Amino acid sequence: MDQHTQLPKVGMVGGGQLARMTHQATIALGQSLRVLAESETDGAALVAADVQIGSHTDLDALRAFAKDCDAVTFDHEHVPGEHIRALAAEGVNVQPSADALIYAQDKRAMRERLTELGAPVPRWAPVGSLADVEAFGLPCVLKATRGGYDGKGVWVVSTADEAAEVVAGGVGLIAEEKVELARELSAVVARSPFGQVAAYPVVETVQRDGICVEVIAPAPGLSEDLGAQAQRLAVSLAGELGVTGIMAVELFETADGRILVNELAMRPHNSGHWTIEGARTSQFEQHLRGVLDYPLGETALTAKWVVMANVLGGEPGGMRVDERLHHLMAGDPGAKVHLYGKAVRPGRKIGHVTVLGDDLDGLRARAQAAAIWLRDGVGHIEH
Amino acid sequence: MDQHTQLPKVGMVGGGQLARMTHQATIALGQSLRVLAESETDGAALVAADVQIGSHTDLDALRAFAKDCDAVTFDHEHVPGEHIRALAAEGVNVQPSADALIYAQDKRAMRERLTELGAPVPRWAPVGSLADVEAFGLPCVLKATRGGYDGKGVWVVSTADEAAEVVAGGVGLIAEEKVELARELSAVVARSPFGQVAAYPVVETVQRDGICVEVIAPAPGLSEDLGAQAQRLAVSLAGELGVTGIMAVELFETADGRILVNELAMRPHNSGHWTIEGARTSQFEQHLRGVLDYPLGETALTAKWVVMANVLGGEPGGMRVDERLHHLMAGDPGAKVHLYGKAVRPGRKIGHVTVLGDDLDGLRARAQAAAIWLRDGVGHIEH
Structure with missing residues (x-):
C-alpha cells in the first residue's frame, strides 16, 4: 500500500516495453508501478518513478523489490520458479503463481498439462x-x-x-508435427484470483521470420464457431492452470479448420497491444486489475477494425527516429505511435503503431506504411 | 535530446495532475517528461522518472530544470513572465512564450487584448x-x-x-457585467510554433460552486453555426496571441444565443480530459506535439458522446478509495477512471471518470454516479 495515496503498489519484474506500458496504465489507477530493471536504460526504467536495478535471477534482489508491494507480477517468463515459490512462502503476493507460470516457462510442461486436459495441441x-x-x-x-x-x-x-x-x-x-497452417491467431484473456475471467476478441497475428509484425482485431473472416471455441479454450485454460492477470493463448488455425495451441504467455502480450486504443480496457490495465483482484474491465472493441504493426529497428544511418516520427505524424495524423525508449538495432522491436476504423484494407496499408517508414525512413505514408 | 533514445526531452513546470497525465502521453512518444515539482508527493512526481524539486518562482531552479530540455512548458500559469523571458533570452525553448502566456495569467491584459482584437467579451x-x-x-x-x-x-x-x-x-x-448565461462551453485548440492549428469539438462544461464537475463532448444541442463560431474564435485567438500547445477558451453561451470569452488557459485543461479516451489524439499528446513543433494529431471523437465527471475528495471516513474503486469497477466495467495520486481532502479534485457511447442521458447518469460513488462511497452505480 502506498503511504501517500493509500492505493496499492504493484511491482513488475522486468523493465521492458511491457512494464513501460503497464506503468502508463498504473498511473490512471492512481498508482505508480515499481519496476525491477536490469539496467537504468531499460524502457520502463526510463519512465517510472520507482525503479530498482537488479537481476530477476537474484533472490535477494527479488525480496528487496517485493517489500511493501501489494502484488508482484512479471514482464517476462524468466524468473526461476523456485524464487517465486520462496517469495510466496515468505508472504509475497505473487501473481501469477509459480504453479501457473511454469506452463508459460516450460514448453514440455505446457504440452504435458494441455494433453492431460484434452486441449487441442499439435x-x-x-x-x-x-x-x-x-x-x-x-x-x-x-x-x-x-x-x-x-x-x-x-x-x-x-x-x-x-x-x-x-x-x-x-x-x-x-x-x-509441422502443422499445415492457415494462419496464426491469439486469444487473450484475463483472470483474477477471485476467478473472474474476461476475454478479448480473438485476433490474427501475422509473423515474418518468426517475429510478429502485425495484429488484426478481430481476426478477419474467423467463423463465429471457431472464434467462440478459441475464447472458450483460453477461458478454460486460464481456470485450469490457475492463471492470474493476462494470458495470451497463441493458436494455429489449421488448413482444415481446427485450432491448436501453440504457446502460452502469462503477461501482457504483443498480440494485445492493439487494446490500448482498440478496446475499452487495455490489456495493461486488465493485467493490473487481474493481479490486484480488482473486477475486470470491458473488453469490447472501440472500432470495427483495429490493426497494430510492430516497428522494428532499421539499418543505421539516415533520418533520426524523431524526424521519421515528424513525417509520419504529418502524413497520418490519426496513427497512434508507441515507442519503447530503446536504442535502435536492426530487427529489434522498438515500438508499434495502431490504427482503427472501418476499412480493413486501408488500415492494414496505413499500419504497414507507418511501421516501414519508422523503420527505414522511406516509402509512402498512407492515409 | 535524450542521450539514450535520441528523442526530445520536454520539461513541464508544475507537478500536478496535468503533468501526471502529460507524462503518460510522453511515454508513448518514446520520451519521459521532466517535471519540476514543489514536493515529492505531487501527482506527477509520484510517477515520473525525471523529477526535480523546486519552486516555479525560483529562476535558478527553472534554469537548472531547463538544462538539456528541447522544450519547456507548463502545468499551470504561475511562472512569472520575467522568469520565462530570462530563460528564453538564455536560449531555452519555452512554449508558450511569455508574450502569449500573459493572456492566461492576467485577466486585465486578456480583456484588453481581446477587446482590441474585437473578440466577443462581456x-x-x-x-x-x-x-x-x-x-x-x-x-x-x-x-x-x-x-x-x-x-x-x-x-x-x-x-x-x-x-x-x-x-x-x-x-x-x-x-x-453579470452575463445571462444559458450555459458554459469550452473550445480547446492546439497550435504549433510552425502555425498549424487543430480544434477539438466544442464541449459543454457544467460548474457547481465555481468548480467544473462535468464535461460533455460534443456540447449537446449546440447549433452548427455557434459551434463553428466558437472553433473559429479559438483558432483565431491562438494565432493572434501566438499560443503554442493547448489553449482552452472558456466561453459563456448567453441566453440570447451569443458566445463570449470568459477565460483562457494555455495548457492541457480540465475541459479536455475527455480526449484521453474520447478523441483520437488526447489533449496531452497534442500539447506535446504542439510544444515540440510536431505535426498535430486528429481531433475526431471516438464515440458519439463522451462524458467526463470530476471526482472530488469526500468527507473523511468510510471506505478507502481503493475499495470504492473495486465497487465501481464491478458495477461499471466500462467506466475509465483516472486518479491523480492525491491525498483526499473534501472538495479537492482527486481524479475523473470518463464514459463513452450512444445514449447521452445514460452516460451522464453513469459518470455522475461513478463520481459520487468515488467521493462518498454511497449511491447506486449506474450501468
Whole structure:
C-alpha cells in the first residue's frame, strides 16, 4: 500500500516495453508501478518513478523489490520458479503463481498439462536424442523447452543431420508435427484470483521470420464457431492452470479448420497491444486489475477494425527516429505511435503503431506504411 | 535530446495532475517528461522518472530544470513572465512564450487584448476603487486579475458594501457585467510554433460552486453555426496571441444565443480530459506535439458522446478509495477512471471518470454516479 495515496503498489519484474506500458496504465489507477530493471536504460526504467536495478535471477534482489508491494507480477517468463515459490512462502503476493507460470516457462510442461486436459495441441513428444527425433518422424519442428522467443529456440528440421545438429546443442527439446497452417491467431484473456475471467476478441497475428509484425482485431473472416471455441479454450485454460492477470493463448488455425495451441504467455502480450486504443480496457490495465483482484474491465472493441504493426529497428544511418516520427505524424495524423525508449538495432522491436476504423484494407496499408517508414525512413505514408 | 533514445526531452513546470497525465502521453512518444515539482508527493512526481524539486518562482531552479530540455512548458500559469523571458533570452525553448502566456495569467491584459482584437467579451472595465465599481454599475462580477481558479478570485457583488469589501482586499481587479448565461462551453485548440492549428469539438462544461464537475463532448444541442463560431474564435485567438500547445477558451453561451470569452488557459485543461479516451489524439499528446513543433494529431471523437465527471475528495471516513474503486469497477466495467495520486481532502479534485457511447442521458447518469460513488462511497452505480 502506498503511504501517500493509500492505493496499492504493484511491482513488475522486468523493465521492458511491457512494464513501460503497464506503468502508463498504473498511473490512471492512481498508482505508480515499481519496476525491477536490469539496467537504468531499460524502457520502463526510463519512465517510472520507482525503479530498482537488479537481476530477476537474484533472490535477494527479488525480496528487496517485493517489500511493501501489494502484488508482484512479471514482464517476462524468466524468473526461476523456485524464487517465486520462496517469495510466496515468505508472504509475497505473487501473481501469477509459480504453479501457473511454469506452463508459460516450460514448453514440455505446457504440452504435458494441455494433453492431460484434452486441449487441442499439435502431435508432440519429448525428445532427448536423435533416435527420439527419428522415432517421432521427420520432418518435424524442434523446440527448446525453455527460453525461446521471436522465433529463437524453434527449428524446422527435415533431415537426420539437421536434427542431430539441434540435439547436439544440448538444450531440452520437444518435437512437434509441422502443422499445415492457415494462419496464426491469439486469444487473450484475463483472470483474477477471485476467478473472474474476461476475454478479448480473438485476433490474427501475422509473423515474418518468426517475429510478429502485425495484429488484426478481430481476426478477419474467423467463423463465429471457431472464434467462440478459441475464447472458450483460453477461458478454460486460464481456470485450469490457475492463471492470474493476462494470458495470451497463441493458436494455429489449421488448413482444415481446427485450432491448436501453440504457446502460452502469462503477461501482457504483443498480440494485445492493439487494446490500448482498440478496446475499452487495455490489456495493461486488465493485467493490473487481474493481479490486484480488482473486477475486470470491458473488453469490447472501440472500432470495427483495429490493426497494430510492430516497428522494428532499421539499418543505421539516415533520418533520426524523431524526424521519421515528424513525417509520419504529418502524413497520418490519426496513427497512434508507441515507442519503447530503446536504442535502435536492426530487427529489434522498438515500438508499434495502431490504427482503427472501418476499412480493413486501408488500415492494414496505413499500419504497414507507418511501421516501414519508422523503420527505414522511406516509402509512402498512407492515409 | 535524450542521450539514450535520441528523442526530445520536454520539461513541464508544475507537478500536478496535468503533468501526471502529460507524462503518460510522453511515454508513448518514446520520451519521459521532466517535471519540476514543489514536493515529492505531487501527482506527477509520484510517477515520473525525471523529477526535480523546486519552486516555479525560483529562476535558478527553472534554469537548472531547463538544462538539456528541447522544450519547456507548463502545468499551470504561475511562472512569472520575467522568469520565462530570462530563460528564453538564455536560449531555452519555452512554449508558450511569455508574450502569449500573459493572456492566461492576467485577466486585465486578456480583456484588453481581446477587446482590441474585437473578440466577443462581456462588458468590462479595470477597477481600482469603489468609485470605479459604482461607475461601472452594480450588480457586477469582480475578478482578481491574477491567481484565481475554481471559482476563487471571483465575486458576484450586488451592493456598494459588498464591492467595498472586495476592493479592500487590495488585489488587482476588473469588473464585468453579470452575463445571462444559458450555459458554459469550452473550445480547446492546439497550435504549433510552425502555425498549424487543430480544434477539438466544442464541449459543454457544467460548474457547481465555481468548480467544473462535468464535461460533455460534443456540447449537446449546440447549433452548427455557434459551434463553428466558437472553433473559429479559438483558432483565431491562438494565432493572434501566438499560443503554442493547448489553449482552452472558456466561453459563456448567453441566453440570447451569443458566445463570449470568459477565460483562457494555455495548457492541457480540465475541459479536455475527455480526449484521453474520447478523441483520437488526447489533449496531452497534442500539447506535446504542439510544444515540440510536431505535426498535430486528429481531433475526431471516438464515440458519439463522451462524458467526463470530476471526482472530488469526500468527507473523511468510510471506505478507502481503493475499495470504492473495486465497487465501481464491478458495477461499471466500462467506466475509465483516472486518479491523480492525491491525498483526499473534501472538495479537492482527486481524479475523473470518463464514459463513452450512444445514449447521452445514460452516460451522464453513469459518470455522475461513478463520481459520487468515488467521493462518498454511497449511491447506486449506474450501468
